[in-house]
Each structure stands twice: as structure tokens, then as C-alpha cells.
Amino acid sequence: MLDPKFLRDELAQTAQRLATRGYTLDVDAIAAFEAQRKVLQASTQDLQNERNVRSKSIGKAKASGQDIAPLLAEVGELGDKLDAAKAELTELLANIDAITAGIPNLPHESVPVGKDEEDNVEVSRFGTPTTFDFEAKDHVDISAGLSNGLDFDTASKLTGSRFVVMHSHVASMHRALAQFMLDKHTREHGYAEVYVPYLVNSDSLYGTGQLPKFGEDLFHTKPATEEGQGLSLIPTAEVPLTNIVRDSIIDETQLPIKMTAHTPCFRSEAGSYGRDTRGLIRQHQFDKVELVQVVKPEDSFAALEALTGHAESILQALELPYRKMNLCTGDMGFGACKTYDLEVWLPAQNTYREISSCSNMVDFQARRMQARYRAKGAKKPELVHTLNGSGLAVGRTLVAVLENYQRADGSVVVPTVLRPYMNGLEVIPAQ
């Protein structure tokens, strides 16, 4: 959510900046609603003041034994007028809320202006794309030669499409990857490990920006109605981790807060029917190790660089070739002010694919969550800045390892850093 004052005062400028990300701000509607709001709010408060004053005088009159009947008669129609004004104001505020809650974040000035992923800007590259002196297989074919490591048929029997069952060494490598990531972030990068619920309420989803606009991307435990309090499966650990600081005022000395969690993530993938139907790339359920930081406003852009570096360090340790992209205005997520995507090299697809997305949300989520901190000596608490990033998506990392570490005989080498987590196994043998 944007600063309502800024939105009001800099309406034209806001509209212009939002246009770069393909969002059309209804300037006229907002201006009209705001003008109404100001008048209506003032008049409603005046009515309330009058009622308070009169009620108080009734109380005093009664206490001193006077007859209060005439006073009561005077107040008669005040209540009706007040109720009407309140109702009108409530409706107006709801209308304004509906608009502002759906406005995406403003892009940072360092974000390239562009329409879609074609306009993202490559920042850096690590490693050189893996090449083979045999025809590279994709992870589905590779795993088929490894005791059916990835078993999509059984998963579709159990549940449906876009789910997977993993077997034996592949399952254990999947676990090893998550363990390795958590260990690295907690031991080397200063993140505190956190275990969180996988079901969250709608307040949490509103706080991080999934609601009210993107409810259809989530799995809900019961139909999400307007009043519904049904729980939803988390689409990312960003939701529970970030909402830990919702509705709280943090002492300055507690910042920065750096948290990491390994969780499954559940996404309905409603808008991607034909895309990535093969393999592990786009699943309804996947594991991810998430990084979240809560920082002081002046630190957030430096924190984004650091956090992205933490995610990169996993790819580097696994010696997977990747590139770092600065997302353009048109390709960024709803709440992001600036985002780096990390894209890993997938030989079979002969391309780079997203494996991590690291964003600085600045005060966008903090304002929705009312997450603030108090600086020493400051009278007013100030909104914190929040950041999050995948460190990394475990399923896609498994894909990248299988494809980049495959050998001509169908076996797959286990990356050195994972071997301690896999009982010293050096190679997953072909069947």
C-alpha cells in the first residue's frame, strides 16, 4: 500500500510512475473520493463532537438532580443524523480502501522501464553455460534412468497434475539441498531459522499483498468469501515470516531482523494452463528456503544487494551457472519496489530459468501490516522496510543439479557440498 498522503498530494506523479509498470491509476475517481472524504469526515466528526458535548451535559445535569427531559428532547434527531453520516463515511472509506489496496508499489528509480521479461536487464553472470559431448537430457528423462526418481504418474494418481512423488536418491538430494541452504544461511549469513505455519489467515495474506487482488492464485481451505475467515495454504514462506512483525512496534536495537524458513509452497497456477507442463518447473506444491529481512528504511537497498548475494552464494557453492537480472517495471511483482531475479542455466532447455526472486518491498508491506520501529529519541514510530527472496527454490535447484551434473551413462554426480548431507554419496548411479 502506498502512503495515502503521498498518493493524495502527488496524484499525477504517482499515476505516471505506475504507468511504467502497466498499471492505470484512476486519478479522477481517487480525486473525487478524496474531496468527498475530507468534507464528510469533518462534518461527521463535528456531529460526534456535538453529541459528546450534549451527552456530557446530560450526565452533569442528572448528577446535580436537574430534570433532563428537555435536554433529551434536544438531542433527539442528532442520533439519526450522526448514524446517516457515519454510514455514508464508512461506505466512502470502503470505496477508497478498495482502490488503494489494489494499487501496486512504485518502482525504484534504478529499475529499468520496460513492458515484460524481454526488457529485464542482465546485471551479472556466474560461470559459463554447461556443455556436454553428448545430447543433454532434461531432468524428467534423467530421473527416469535413476529408479524413477521423479514419479509424476503416481502423483497424478494420488492428487492430480502438477504434483510429484520423489524416490530414493532423488528424494534424498531434494532434502539435502534444503538442509544445505538452511545451514549456509544460518551459519554464514546470520539468518535465524524459523518454523512457521503453512496455513495462514486472510489478515496475513493482506499484509504481504496476496489479498485482496490475488486470491485466485492460492489454495483456500474453504471458499474465500468477503467475510470468510477460511485459512489458505501459503504460496511462499514470505507470508508467515514477514507477518511475524505485523501490528508491532520494534525497538531500533532489534533491527535488522533476518529470518529464514524451509517450507512447502502451494500455488494454484490459475493463469498458466499451458506453460511448463513438463517436469518439476511449475508445480502446485514445491519446497523453498525463504529469506526475509526487516530493516530500517535507510538500509533497505543495501540489504537487497546483500540478500541477493546470499541467494547467489548457494548457486555458487553448487557451481551452477546463473545470471542476475534487474527486473524491469513491467515484470515486477505487485508489492516490489525493486527486484533481482536469479536465473540458473538449464542445458536441456538451452536457457536460463528463474530460480530465485529477491525484492525490496520498502514500506509497502509494512504499511499494510502496520509494522513499525521506534528510533532512539524519535517521538513517532516509523514504518520498517521489508525484503524477501528465495534462497532458493528447492525443486528448481534439484532440476538444475540433475541437468548440469548429468553424465553420458545416465548417472548424476552429486555436488561436493551436498555429499555430507547424502551419506557421502558421490554419484547417483544409473539404474
Added chain:
RNA sequence: GGAGAGGUGGGUGAGUGGCUGAAACCAGUUCCCUGCUAAGGAACCGUACGUUAAUUCGUACCGAGGGUUCGAAUCCCUCCCUCUCCGCCA
């Protein structure tokens, strides 16, 4: 799931219809006294929105949402959460 008790400001905790935006204590901030590895005294000390020259004034908020009333932290209803006992269970 059953029975009972509760949810008040950073913390503890008063407050059952008006003089309570909220006692008291602790923590915190500032000042005074004192000079020493302590203590004593005083003041300040919630958040948001609107308004103002202003820390001025106004409005709202005592788990959330409704209701009763001229007036609700206080009464009624619904929901959420916490605690105790019982049941069940990984």
C-alpha cells in the same frame, strides 16, 4: 469436543453506564539533588486521522464486528484468541 475463567496502554494490573483515553506500580525519557561502584525528588511518557503557529483543538480506538442508550472499557449478541480441568490424540 465438554465445563469454567479471561482478553485494558511497552510490561504488571485497577476500573460494571457519565467527572476514564483510562488509577497504581514497573520499565523508559528529561531535569534537580548528590559526587561515586547506591539512592532520593520532580516532570513527561499509547496509536491513527483531521485541524493548528504549536506537543493547539477535535474524532476514533480498552481482542474483532454488530446491538441497546442522550451517553459503553463497563450491558446484550456473534466471532477470534488465551488459560484451567475433562475427553481425544502425533
